[in-house]
Amino acid sequence: MKLYYPAIFLKEGDGRYSVSFPDVPEAITCGYDFENAVEMAKECLELCIKGRMEDNEEIPRAHFENIDIKETVVKIELNLTGLDYNKKE
Numbered sequence: 831m832k833l834y835y836p837a838i839f840l841k842e843g844d845g846r847y848s849v850s851f852p853d854v855p856e857a858i859t860c861g862y863d864f865e866n867a868v869e870m871a872k873e874c875l876e877l878c879i880k881g882r883m884e885d886n887e888e889i890p891r892a893h894f895e896n897i898d899i900k901e902t903v904v905k906i907e908l909n910l911t912g913l914d915y916n917k918k919e
Contacts, residue, residue, distance in 0.1 A: 833879065833908045835892045837871045839864065851906075853890045854878050868904065875908055 840848045842860075847867035851857040859874040861867025882889055894905070 831909075833889070833892065834905050835875060835908065836894050837875070837904050837906045839867055839871075839904060849874070851875060851878075853892050868906075871904070871906055872908070875906055879908060 835851050835853055838850050838852065840850075841864075842848055846860055846862050847864055848860045849858070849867050849871040851871075854875065857871075857874050857878040859867070859870040861870045879889060
């Protein structure tokens with residue numbers, strides 16, 4: 831299963847990047863440069879989604895429309911192939 835989520839990258843005054851995911855509010859990370867921030871974002875998103883799966887919580891739908899910000903937005907791919915997700919109803 832592949833999932834895609836928009837990630838918001840905000841360049842800080844010291845050159846680092848803060849990253850957040852509008853659809854996964856607990857997924858917040860940073861990186862010392864843009865490339866590192868992208869890698870950290872992938873890892874953070876994966877941990878948060880896997881945590882939700884382990885806790886049988888809802889996996890949020892990604893919303894790419896109506897993102898009205900001036901920061902950089904990147905689509906992050908999460909490959910969860912082979913993981914079993916059975917949300918309890």
